[in-house]
Amino acid sequence: MRILEINKFNHVRGGADKHFVDLINLLQRNGNEVAVFAMDHPKNVSSEWSKYFVSRVDYENGNMINKIKGALRIFWSFEASRKIGKLLDEFQPEVVHIHNIYHQISPSILPEIKRRGIPVVMTVHDWKLICPNYLLNCESGKKPYCVKCVSGKYWHCFTKKCVKNSYLKSLVCVLELYLHRWLKVYDKNIDRYIAPSNFVKDILMKAGFPEDKISVLPHFIKAKEKNISEKKFGVPYALYIGRVSREKGADELIEIFKDMPTNLVLAGAKDENIAIPDSRNIRYVGFRSPDEIEALIQNARFIVSASKLPETFGLIALEAIANKKPFVGYRTGAFGEIIQNGKNGFLAEKKNQLKAKIEEMQGNTDEDYDFGTERFSPEKYQQGVIDIFRVFC
Numbered sequence: 001m002r003i004l005e006i007n008k009f010n011h012v013r014g015g016a017d018k019h020f021v022d023l024i025n026l027l028q029r030n031g032n033e034v035a036v037f038a039m040d041h042p043k044n045v046s047s048e049w050s051k052y053f054v055s056r057v058d059y060e061n062g063n064m065i066n067k068i069k070g071a072l073r074i075f076w077s078f079e080a081s082r083k084i085g086k087l088l089d090e091f092q093p094e095v096v097h098i099h100n101i102y103h104q105i106s107p108s109i110l111p112e113i114k115r116r117g118i119p120v121v122m123t124v125h126d127w128k129l130i131c132p133n134y135l136l137n138c139e140s141g142k143k144p145y146c147v148k149c150v151s152g153k154y155w156h157c158f159t160k161k162c163v164k165n166s167y168l169k170s171l172v173c174v175l176e177l178y179l180h181r182w183l184k185v186y187d188k189n190i191d192r193y194i195a196p197s198n199f200v201k202d203i204l205m206k207a208g209f210p211e212d213k214i215s216v217l218p219h220f221i222k223a224k225e226k227n228i229s230e231k232k233f234g235v236p237y238a239l240y241i242g243r244v245s246r247e248k249g250a251d252e253l254i255e256i257f258k259d260m261p262t263n264l265v266l267a268g269a270k271d272e273n274i275a276i277p278d279s280r281n282i283r284y285v286g287f288r289s290p291d292e293i294e295a296l297i298q299n300a301r302f303i304v305s306a307s308k309l310p311e312t313f314g315l316i317a318l319e320a321i322a323n324k325k326p327f328v329g330y331r332t333g334a335f336g337e338i339i340q341n342g343k344n345g346f347l348a349e350k351k352n353q354l355k356a357k358i359e360e361m362q363g364n365t366d367e368d369y370d371f372g373t374e375r376f377s378p379e380k381y382q383q384g385v386i387d388i389f390r391v392f393c
Helices: 015-029 064-075 078-091 109-114 155-159 167-183 185-189 198-206 250-257 290-299 315-322 351-361 378-390
Strands: 002-006 033-037 095-098 120-123 192-195 214-216 237-241 263-267 282-286 302-304 327-330 345-348
Touching: 002 015, 002 078, 015 033, 015 315, 015 378, 033 078, 064 167, 078 109, 095 109, 095 378, 109 120, 109 185, 155 167, 167 185, 192 198, 192 378, 198 214, 237 250, 237 290, 250 263, 250 351, 263 290, 290 315, 302 315, 315 327, 315 345, 327 351, 345 351
Parallel strands: 002 033, 002 095, 095 120, 120 192, 192 214, 237 263, 237 302, 263 282, 302 327, 327 345
Antiparallel strands: none
16 A cells, blocks of 8 residues: 655654654555655654655744744645645555644645545544643643643633743644634544544544544554663662653652652653752653663663643553553553553552552562553554555545
8 A cells, every 4th residue: 555654753752753653664564655744854764755844943942033934834834735745746645644743744734635635544642633732731720631622712721821831832822723623624634533542532522523533543562572681770660751741740750759769760851840859769861762761661660650641542651561561650541541450550540549559569570460462563553554544545
């Protein structure tokens, strides 16, 4: 099958990007012809299609001209529309599979694809379709799980400064969603949404997405063989992977571990407002490559998270069990569709329960668990996603 895969990043920055890169490799290994469309970036995976990639915008570190350019692209990118047209004419895909296109690419590419009669399937990796700050949380509020914008009242995001605690950034993202909703750019051009969990499907339906346009297909991961390298950071240690931020519960996790005998290693980019204490058992190791992360996981006693965000899937939990490591966190979002208490980890409801589970984990070994990774095998995902594509081809 000839498939065009689209994501704003063609390198691994987070879980969605890792899934995108892994999926391209999986599809190609199974005999499919795959082209790629993304944003130009020095860290990108090499691609013969990079001549069509949109120019880079850096919303965090760019100069003022670059930021203005990026702000306009959030609403609509004529560059992306023009370049995707050229790629489509050359590659002529049977189906287009999009992932995260917001901001760096924009949905401006969708009418150009549909104008050629090509079916479009979208995997939903976050909540950007229904929430201006894409997390379903209010950054200025106490409760992380917020559904005020699900019904289309996006102005709540502006009044609460949900995007980076900024009225201006929140306003831009609110206007973005109102514009795209008014244009019906997703409604008119997306033929099928892939939800990685039933949890995502349920919330999309509450937001008005038709049930017959949503297919549930959990993400995949290949079970890893143990390859224990030199142990570091103290043994045993619990490992946190991801953005070290308050919204992800990193501050709560640090508070839990500071008086424990177990070491905590935190790996990922860190927000400025998170302070790492001068403690013998808490170590921040910064952002690490995928290979370094795998080594950290395999040397860990267990993987831990204190995030209460409504995760669309919870790739970190999947990464844990693929490496035969139990996962400990809160019962939120889709974690309950991956983790079975006592079998491949533990999920807690409250902070005291989470702390108790962490203390309990210190005496356990990997042999105490049954990880059951066959539910999320690459082969199962490959068959599922191709079956979805073939409905339209």
